[in-house]
Every structure is written in C-alpha cells, then in structure tokens.
Amino acid sequence: MAGSLDLPVVDLASPDLRAAAESVRQACVEHGFFYVTNHGVDRGLLEAVFAESKRFFDLPMEEKMALQRGANHRGYTPPYAEKLDASSEFVGDLKESFYIGPIEDGDMQNDVNQWPSGECFSSWKETMKLYIESAMYTGKRIVSLIALGLDLDIEFFQKIGALDCPSTFLRLLHYPGEVSESDSGNYGASAHSDYGLITLLVTDGTPGLQICREKDRNPQLWEDVHHVDGSYVACRALIVNIGDLLERWTNCVFRSTLHRVVAVGKERYSIAFFLDPNPDTVVRCLESCCSEACPPRFPPIRSGNYIAGRINSTYK
Numbered sequence: 001m002a003g004s005l006d007l008p009v010v011d012l013a014s015p016d017l018r019a020a021a022e023s024v025r026q027a028c029v030e031h032g033f034f035y036v037t038n039h040g041v042d043r044g045l046l047e048a049v050f051a052e053s054k055r056f057f058d059l060p061m062e063e064k065m066a067l068q069r070g071a072n073h074r075g076y077t078p079p080y081a082e083k084l085d086a087s088s089e090f091v092g093d094l095k096e097s098f099y100i101g102p103i104e105d106g107d108m109q110n111d112v113n114q115w116p117s118g119e120c121f122s123s124w125k126e127t128m129k130l131y132i133e134s135a136m137y138t139g140k141r142i143v144s145l146i147a148l149g150l151d152l153d154i155e156f157f158q159k160i161g162a163l164d165c166p167s168t169f170l171r172l173l174h175y176p177g178e179v180s181e182s183d184s185g186n187y188g189a190s191a192h193s194d195y196g197l198i199t200l201l202v203t204d205g206t207p208g209l210q211i212c213r214e215k216d217r218n219p220q221l222w223e224d225v226h227h228v229d230g231s232y233v234a235c236r237a238l239i240v241n242i243g244d245l246l247e248r249w250t251n252c253v254f255r256s257t258l259h260r261v262v263a264v265g266k267e268r269y270s271i272a273f274f275l276d277p278n279p280d281t282v283v284r285c286l287e288s289c290c291s292e293a294c295p296p297r298f299p300p301i302r303s304g305n306y307i308a309g310r311i312n313s314t315y316k
C-alpha cells in the first residue's frame with residue numbers, strides 16, 4: 001500500500017521572489033518534487049501537445065517503429081524497450097514514449113530529430129517546438145528561483161554556462177490501460193530518479209505517479225502524488241522534480257527523489273521536459289553545501305559524461 005501526499009505548491013506569479021525561492025528551497029529539501037502554478041505555459045498549447053501526442057501513439061505499431069529511436073536518442077521507444085529500474089524483474093517498462101531533442105533553429109537540415117509525416121501531422125512539429133520554447137522559458141525561471149533559494153546569484157546557472165544550449169529533451173509518454181497477466185506487478189515506468197537539473201512534468205490527471213522520498217530507507221515508502229487539477233488553479237499545474245546533477249551540486253541538500261508510475265488499469269498520457277545543463281558544464285559541489293564536517297560526497301563530473309552514462313545503463 002502506498003501512502004498519499006499533497007506536494008508543496010509554488011506560485012510562479014508571486015511578486016515576492018525571495019518568498020518564492022524559499023518555498024522552492026523547502027520543497028527541494030523535503031520532497032525533491034513540487035507543483036508550480038501560474039507558470040505561464042498556455043493551457044491551449046498544453047492541450048494541443050496532449051492531442052498531438054495521442055495522435056502519434058494511436059498510429060499502428062509499424063508506423064511508429066519507422067521512427068524508432070536510434071543512437072542519437074530521438075524518436076519512438078516501444079513498450080518494454082526501456083527499463084528505468086535496472087533491478088526490475090521484468091523485461092522492460094510498460095510505457096511507450098517519443099523523444100525530441102533540442103531543435104536547431106534556422107537550418108532545419110541540421111535537425112536530427114525524427115518527425116511523423118503526413119497530413120494529420122502537419123502541425124505536430126510546430127506544436128512541439130512551441131511547447132519546448134515555453135517549457136524552456138518556465139524552466140529557466142524555476143532554475144533562477146533554485147539559485148536564489150541556495151543563496152546564490154539569481155543568474156548563477158546562467159553565468160556558469162549551464163543554460164547555454166542546455167541539453168533538453170521532451171519525452172511524450174503513453175501508458176497502457178489493461179495489462180496482460182504476465183505483466184501483473186510490472187510498472188508503467190519503474191523506479192528511477194531523473195538524471196539532470198530539473199524535469200517539468202504534466203500529466204493528463206490519471207493517477208499512477210508515486211514518489212519515495214528516502215531512497216535508502218528499507219523498506220521503501222512510496223506515496224501517491226495527488227493531481228492538482230485545473231479547477232484549483234488557473235491552468236494545468238506543472239510538476240517539477242530535481243535531477244541527480246542538482247543533487248550532486250547541492251551535496252544531497254536537495255533531493256533527486258525516486259519516482260515511478262504504477263499501472264492503474266487506465267490509459268495515461270504525460271509529457272516530461274528534461275532541462276539539463278550544457279554537456280560541458282562541470283558539476284561540482286557548491287561551497288555553501290559542504291564544510292569540513294560535511295565534505296563533498298561526489299567528485300566533480302562533466303554533465304554530458306554523467307548523463308550519457310545514465311542513459312547507457314537504461315537501454316540494453
């Protein structure tokens with residue numbers, strides 16, 4: 001049985017930046033997960049991303065497999081191809097997903113993403129592009145609040161270059177409704193922490209997401225994340241969670257919380273936007289997060305190397 005949990009809520013429209021940064025800090029220390037409201041991502045755009053995502057996942061498997069994710073990590077990933085928890089006894093997770101990496105502006109010849117084609121996908125790429133821009137803008141505002149919450153310059157992550165051409169990925173996710181007997185006990189997405197700086201997640205409101213705040217506790221305690229619905233806030237709330245690189249930067253002061261999606265017998269769609277540092281950023285423990293009594297727990301690491309290592313252990 002999982003417990004249940006109301007995540008902290010941070011209002012991004014708050015005129016009091018210090019107070020907003022303090023609530024971000026508290027959420028990152030206690031949960032590693034929080035909701036943001038008044039985030040500025042247009043509700044109509046979000047609905048359009050969900051509709052376009054469904055349109056793609058509704059295609060016959062053969063057509064989806066024509067866009068299968070290759071070495072550059074963009075495109076379609078079928079059910080069972082990804083196992084976020086390497087120790088899972090199942091072949092792979094139940095979800096199917098579609099990855100879109102940074103879209104090169106201007107010369108589309110350089111765009112290494114894969115895109116569905118045909119008349120019903122005529123606005124697909126533009127919709128994804130608009131969402132990525134919007135999520136990036138909101139994500140950078142959240143990163144500034146994180147910096148302020150750590151008593152750093154509000155532009156700290158910009159100044160060290162972490163947000164120059166950041167490594168962003170949009171992952172569209174689709175979880176099946178009914179699952180076969182042989183998949184009883186398998187996860188939509190098995191337990192994992194995200195790898196980078198922050199993730200912005202939007203769900204269609206279907207339950208299933210659970211978090212485990214103390215990864216080293218035995219037995220682990222999993223809590224259901226409650227959905228904050230549009231009736232409560234002006235537009236769909238975003239869920240923000242901290243990735244492993246921010247945990248390393250903060251010497252575990254901020255939590256990169258384990259999470260998973262359990263099968264609830266109902267189809268589910270979600271959209272995850274991973275905002276990760278520029279690959280050349282060296283992530284080393286912040287001075288304010290270590291002392292003689294509490295030395296750095298992790299050696300400095302180049303962001304790109306860390307993330308590549310994590311991706312390699314997720315796909316066999």
Ligand SMILES: O=C(O)CCC(=O)C(=O)O
Nearest residue numbers: 171173189209261270272
């Ligand atoms: O679908 C969700 O709610 C979570 C997805 C997730 O954790 C991920 O893609 O990393």
Ligand SMILES: [Fe+2]
Nearest residue numbers: 192193194259
């Ligand atoms: Fe995740």
